[in-house]
Amino acid sequence: MQYQEAIDYLYSRLPVFHRIGPKALKPGLGNTLLLCDALGNPQQRFTSIHVAGTNGKGSTSHMLAAIYQSAGYKVGLYTSPHLKSFTERIRLNGLPIGEDEVARFVTRHQALIETVEPSFFELTVAMAFDFFAREAVDVALIEVGLGGRLDSTNVITPVVSVITNIGYDHTDILGDTLPQIAGEKAGIIKPGVPVVIGETHSETAGIFRSVAESVTAPILFADQHYTVQNEGVTAGIRHVLVSRDNGPVYPFKLDLLGDYQLTNLSTVLATVAVLQPVFPVSLAAQQEGLTSVTSLTGLKGRFQTLQEHPKVIADTAHNRPGLEALFDTIRSIHYTTLRIVIGLVADKDRSHLLTVLPQTAVYYFCQAQTPRSLPADLLQLEAAQLGRLGEAFTDVNRALSVALQQASVDDLILITGSNYTIAELINL
Structure with missing residues (x-):
């Protein structure tokens, strides 16, 4: 198949959430596990960071990718949905996966696709994992599609789990109370794996603490440790001052201009701090990455x-x-x-x-x-x-x-x- 043939095949053959909504969801992780097993379990062959949340998970994933790219790491990035091209969902050092890679994957695994009959999202996740494993990335940012516990991405064991925030969205699937929604997103917390929570909320903090304690996962609430002071926007760049636990104040410049990015910034910096023993990143690399998120990772549509x-x-x-x-x-x-x-x-x-x-x-x-x-x-x-x-x-x-x-x-x-x-x- 050529690229367009492969994409047309996937859209016609598989249920697609962004076309038909919740009817495209296939409950459980069974299909994803079957796909990954047939592919040699690629999700076990690269290091990952898992990012969930009602809002901000895409921006947070891109910001983290930009920082690790600036630090010299080979970085994979999986997000959804795409805006212009399917290839945006799977990136290597900011560049979309090649159309030839997509066509080759679908052609090679057509029999597997027709045997498992996955959803469009399940197949896309498996394709991303296979690509990151073959490219031997140093780290991959994996954005949850919907919820967490039953999301197809939840077959990974990351080095850190990140949950940006909890709000009302997809209540027909995740529950109609904040604790219910938090419980679904807390499903990405893994035994012994640190978890960073972006925002502290009285209705959900206890849920996260309880789940983390039950699996002995160290937990950190970013907004309880980081203070971000907005210094305004000049020439298309937002200037901020950041301190941790009332320590030294450091300047950052953001090319993502929405005020909501200030909360995401705390989450991002807390995640980088947690991973310093595994993936050391200098302050200069953090500053450089955050100034150039759009150019380094191709992020669009955020203010x-x-x-x-x-x-x-x-x-x-x-x-x-x-x-x-x-x-x-x-x-x-x-x-x-x-x-x-x-x-x-x-x-x-x-x-x-x-x-x-x-x-x-x-x-x-x-x-x-x-x-x-x-x-x-x-x-x-x-x-x-x-x-x-x-x-x-x-x-x-x-x-x-x-x-x-x-x-x-x-x-x-x-x-x-x-x-x-x-x-x-x-x-x-």
Whole structure:
């Protein structure tokens, strides 16, 4: 098969979450274990860092990858979903896996795929593990797809487990209380393996402590040890000062500009500190990596500025805590009128999500070209019932075009609501 043939085969043959939602999930780790066993258990042949959480796990994975790349390590990075190309999911030192590698893997293992009948995600995880093992990476950052306990990535035994935060998302799958959701994400905690928790929350901290204690896993809550002081944004770089346990203060520069990245920074630095005996990294390498995350790892869609005058920002926030964090950052920006291009998936609980949106903004409701997308006219109707008013469009690029036509040079245009909406932007 050629690359496009291989991708078409996978999409047509396997259930795909980003197309059909929860129906694509196959419960348990059985399929992933079968695939890995047939591949010679590649997950046992490289060192990994496992990253879970409701929000921030993608940014955290990319930030850690950038730091270890800057320190000279050979770094694998597995994340999902992709925005433009399937190959973005599997990276080596920031570069996407080659299309020829993908085609070769699918061709070689077609019989295995048809015997096991995995989900699209299960197959992708196995492909990533096989690639990282063959490339003999020094360390691989493995982002959890959904939850943790039953996620396909949870067949690894990492050198550290990371859980960024807990919020309400995928409640139909993970549970509708924070302790239930935390219990699912705590499923990545392994016996004797250190775990870093990004944010301390009264409803979930006890869950993490209990699970960690039950398997004798050292636990550290990053926000209890790190203080991050925001020094503002200059020329597209955020300046921060960081100290640990009231010790020396060190300057960092971040090319990821969302305010929510300050919390991710604590999680990242705590993880690097825990792993210093295994993967030593100098302060200079940490500073260098964090200044160049987007160029080193290819991260897109995290408070990404697409143009100035009017300023256009794209952000993949897609749940209530993510949108709340996004609008906290938006409030720090000066603009005349806020114009929001937004599209959502249909299987989200929108009753609380829409109330986060500012009533004073001008809205351009749109939909992505995927079966999971909520029709723009339905989103428009539901938002109007809550006083959020605007036009409806069947395409994000058309919505953005109209927003640009109506905007003054001092307005701010925000595109958000779904990974799939951001993915379809032509000029991302």
